[in-house]
Amino acid sequence: MTSPASANDRFLRACLCQPVEQIPIWLMRQAGRYLPEYRATRARAKDFLTLCSTPELACEVTLQPVQRFPLDAAILFSDILTIPHAMGMDLQFLDGEGPVFSSPLRDTKAIRALPVPDPETELRYVMDAVRLIRHELAGRIPLIGFAGSPWTLACYMIEGRGSRDFQHIKAMLYSDPELLEQLLDTLVRAVAQYLNAQIRAGAQAVMLFDSWGGALTSAAYRRFSLKPMTRIISALERTGSDGQKVPVILFTKGGGNWLEAMADSGADVLGLDWTVDMGEARRRLGPALALQGNLDPMALYGSPELLVQETQAILESHGPQAGHIFNLGHGITPQTPVEQVARLVETVHNWRP
């Protein structure tokens, strides 16, 4: 299968702070339930994990948003929890509840016994999806691969499901931090191998989703979230299958207080949630790395006029200098009106840096 480099490489150029004639845009969770075509494919698959683990279906839903809107990048359709699943943890996605592990990790023995999955065999379905998507995209736009951060994966593995207060993992953090570090160390190796396999399969940029880093104190964020991510970034093969540099995007939701520390991770791009002012982030960080974000996903539920205003405010706030990738501050949500997404993409593309 031949996979040419991208005809539209605005996204990759912006990641590397190179000049672009139009600000690139893609959306976290751009393939998902707000799209009727996603709901139709999802109804054909037995369940969500079958959708993720069948390369033809994963490819189909990856392409849906980029066929409907002129987005500047595609993101692999998968989930961050493929790794704990491949480690042997029993995972189910329950309607209205999200992911649930039937036996959360709670003891030393289970943590010590966790294997590092071989991405080329146990997660081969992900690599097959990457290869198939690259082939189907035929170089029109780049493909982003991704993984969860070790801290965020550990949150789900220890809590067993989504959580408000992270009682179990924080109890471990404050009673046996070395044990937590042991788990994070296993996850560093698993995520680094997984992302390198995605890069070898054809991912042209990779993103670390640290959805729950913002739940930590500043000191704990550095030790238990940022440090493991920094180790992963330094272990990545940064040259893609086309010989081009593979940018790394680091997104910590709620990480606005720690941007300077995040910039030292080796990432090329920092993802910002909506609580940070884009222009202020740019002033704090200087011109050396790219910024991605940061529209409040709920702005898509507002009036067309205010959506355009909010979008332009972010573009103006960042200003004309290189290194802005427009995105939401977190994932798009299921009831989002499709026509508002079209309006958002058009507004970003019509703005001249």
Ligand SMILES: Cc1c2[nH]c(c1CCC(=O)O)Cc1[nH]c(c(CCC(=O)O)c1C)Cc1[nH]c(c(CCC(=O)O)c1C)Cc1[nH]c(c(C)c1CCC(=O)O)C2
């Ligand atoms: C924390 C997390 C997860 N998964 C992910 C994260 C990190 C990003 C974030 O903070 O949002 C990452 C993820 N999950 C999914 C993608 C697809 C790629 C994309 O289009 O961005 C990505 C990048 C598909 C998905 N992953 C999931 C869905 C919905 C499942 C469905 O179709 O029923 C999708 C489209 C399921 C999922 N998976 C997870 C949760 C909490 C849920 C339930 C969410 C919900 O029900 O709204 C774990």
